Amino acid sequence: MTKFHTGNPEVVPLDPQVIETLRGVSTATISTQLARRGFAHPCMEGVRPLRPDMKVVGPAFTLRFIPNRPDITTPQFGGHPEHPQRVAIETCPEGAVLVVDARGKARSGVVGDIMCRRLQRRGVAGIVLDGGIRDTRDVVATDFPAFCLGAVAPPNPIEHHPVDMNVPIACGDTSVFPGDIIVGDYEGVCVIPRYWAAEIAEEARHKEDVEAFILDKVDRGSSLIGVYPPNEATLAEYEEWKKGRR
Amino acid sequence: MDPDNKTLGPVAAEVIEKLRRISVATISGQLAKHGLRRMFMTNVRPIRSDLKIVGPAFTLRYIPAREDITIPQYTSDPKTPQRKTVEIAPPGSVVVMDCRREVWAAGLGGILSRRMQRRGVEGVVLDGGLRDFSEVESSGFPVFCCGPAAPPNNVLHHPVDFDVPIACGAVPVFPGDIICGDREGVVVIPRYLVEEIADAALEQEEREVFLLEKVDQGASIVGVYPPSEETLREYESWKQRH
DSSP: OEOOOSSSSOOOOOOOHHHHHHHHHHHHHHHHHHHHHTOOOOOOOOOSSSSOOOOOOEEEEEEEEEOOOOOSSSSOOOOHHHHHHHHHHSOOOOEEEEEOOOOOOSSSSEEEEHHHHHHHHHHOEEEESSSSEHHHHHHHHTOOOOEEEEEEOOOOOOOOOEEEESSSSTTTEEEOOTTOOOEEETTTTEEOOOHHHHHHHHHHHHHHHHHHHHHHHTTTTTOSSTTTOOHHHHHHHHHHHHHHHO | OOOOOOHHOOOOHHHHHHHHHHOOHHHHHHHHTTTTOOOTTTTTTETTTEEEEEEEEEEEEEEEEETTTTSHHHOOOOEEEOOOOOHHSSSTTTEEEOOOTSSEEEEEHHHHHHHHHHHTEEEEEEEEEESHHHHHHHHOOOOEEEEEEEEEEEGGGEEESSSSSSEEEEEEOTTTTTTEEETEEEEHHHHHHHHHHHHHHHHHHHHHHHHHHHHHTOOOOTTTTTTHHHHHHHHHHHHHHH
């Protein structure tokens, strides 16, 4: 087996402040920043929080499924200590987001209440997957940030077989490399290449600040011309507004 | 854990030869008898209806391309999993590519196909598109895919690893599983079942020659398909004569 990918060849350290900044900005703003850098798919397709107020930010730790095979996707396999899903749940680092490649299939719940509870107790930031989640009532009640295609009842061995973890994967038709920064909110989930996280966080924070000023102007009856997008004069006005705010 | 196909060693040449004489339809039926009801790939077809392949899987995995890293310097690097696959997939093996069933761009094109053909690779199976379609079609190299697609590989795919378990056409493929393809499509036989499936399928097809003969002679389906005890006895004596 050979691995060769240039996503995050050596996972560069990330200032914890970047995670904090990203917690304060929306996926809408972040996806604009990614789109400006040429990304056709800055967000996962169809992946949504189980509850609208859920927010998740953290580096990706990945798990990969392929279609199940009834002769090997057995209960004995499910209980095996080397079962990649069990291992992922026990080794996903604190503060990380467990991102699972379920190939966009949502006929079964990739995880349920017990798996989520264990992740939560271990300090994992949340889970993101392009499949279903089961026992969602409990997952929601415990406030564990969980993002998926929908709530579904059946267990995952009916359609999935876990094969490896911490490898590059596809999730929601977006590539995810271990260590990429995941941001999820009401509108879905963004994947930020790790080396761009600090820059994008700062730009997103700035953009939202300008937008707060623009919203304020619009509320006061301003037209959008010259205001959104802001021209030089509006930006100068924003700088003054910012000073006044301090 | 996962099927350790390597421990079982390569499949004997005569088993591969047997499988060449058997249809994918028969193999699929035999797999269902083992509880394996979904080993036939969805929407993966031969580029020409006369193509046939049988061989052990050598896998390649793609994830979605990323604009900042899936760039010509990367995709043409001899160290990428795709280029390595083309250069090291063993003669006689079937290269199986996980294209996530995305068909709007190619997973494979003419020059890499030609290189694999010259290296003696048995054929390629992918749940994605093929470009330089006519060229590959006329070369006689067996490719099974979802259809022609003009845009190049790197607008859609980023190769990440090879010789790992993958999904292809909604079917799990482990390296070393036996891939069989004919005009109806592609089926995957778990390595440990190959010998048993080959024998049972060959026997089934022989019996079906006899059953077809009976239907041609005007027999009703009742007692013939599926065959009753009596029909089976008849078949045994027919076998002696043939």
